[in-house]
Amino acid sequence: MDTPLPIVGLIPAAGLATRLQPLPFSKELYPIGFGSEGEIIGHPKVAAAYLVEQMAAGGAEQLYFILRSGKWDIPAYFGDGSSYSLNIAYMLMGLPFGAPYSADQAYTFVKDKLVLFGFPDILLAEPGAFAHLVAKQAETEADVVLGVFEVDNPDKWDVVELHSDGSIANVYPKPHQSKSIYAWAFACWSPSFTAFMHAYLQQIQESISTSGKELSIGAVLQAAIKNGLRVQGVQFSKDSCLDIGTPEDLRKAIIKYT
Template identity: 50%
Template sequence: MKQRQVIGLLPAGGQAARISPLPVSKELYPIGFRRVDDNSLRPKVVCHYLLEKMRLAGITKAYTVLRPGKWDIPAYFGDGSMLNMNMGYLIISLPFGAAYTLDQAYPFVQDAVVAMGFPDILFHPDDAFVRLLARLEASNADVVLGLFPTEEPQKAGMVDFDAAGRVYKVIEKPPQSQLRYMWGIAVWTPVFTQFMHEHLAGILALSSLAPQRELPIGDVIQAGIDNGLRVEAEAFPEGTYLDIGTPPDLVRAVRLFAAEEI
């Protein structure tokens, strides 16, 4: 596995309906500031934080999967030189949720280790992907999930795991839960990439090309567990995770990050 390339994968197919209208794609909403070469400040967009954390883990190549119309994302990041990365852009063909969005990258990532994060999320610690990739390399896991504490299970994919980090259950957005941790980022091997590709194809074949609901990625991970894939967890007890996709959380993010680089 050491010889496999690690590729970042960012699903950006959403319409940001809960915070619309926006002047830009939500992944480009300015949150805080960054310093440039002359030490002056520039706005820092949401997606920049995720890409920085991937770059810190040594990831130099990433694909963002877009829905048609979100052309401002490639216009902003271009070839990725802003982050010293090589960036490419793919277009979704099936509007059935993030799992299908990610699967659009299958021909480009099927032989690589994938590091996946949502580009409208802010999280800590900064070395989260470093730690996930280290666990993946040191174990025989097919997937390693990055876990963050939450008190809002209805908004998250909650994870049941043991003291050794073995994941047994992923439950998407339960109304209530005694579980403490949600998953927010992930890394996986080609084994899971192939499983997801075949699993989604099977769902489409059984549903006349129109799934009855959007399929969360957590449901695909649970299907992998049910089919014998090994999923492990790297928990960040002091970690934070903030989705900017609702007005209250967007306000909170702007306030928290406004003075970070000043």
């Protein structure tokens, strides 16, 4: 990728997958479809492999998985990342207050880099998805670029207010009602957003810890917008993202990718 900053991938994998339990392994390793070489069908392909491959194609040379204690099957499966032609490191979740705090666990290692961020239980079907975000960030110098797509059920996603010039005015995490039909599912952000998130999470840590609720990345994005950071969006097709976090959606993914 044509960017002056090193590119790294950041994958929060500390969730409990309560909607899919009981499972005999981490949901990130659920087999969905098969790898292939030309017309030859290869080995079963696990859910998180789709994201790892997309980040590698987007220019990432280093990936960080943020894990919950006990999810040792993930590093056992992906190893050092050499089979994906990149380096993979693993960190343990610190504060159990949601994906932003998991992502911030890697702050020291990613603070001066361009970050590719995605959820390992959301499958990206768009070829070169992250490459498009990196190109948009280089073009606009936005603090954050989001991959957005049309959804039928906005209450299950972080909805965005997308303008015709690609700018995003607001992010609404899983709203009860929404006029927007667009949501985001993956991102590319610069050191300016990494720094903002790090400071913001420290600022609200006490209130979050007493609330008993988890914070979403969408809520941090909205706070960043309100504090003057610039967020852009790249629009993808309606069927470009598929969340496998529920049994119904997992079944759809198995059918689609098998």
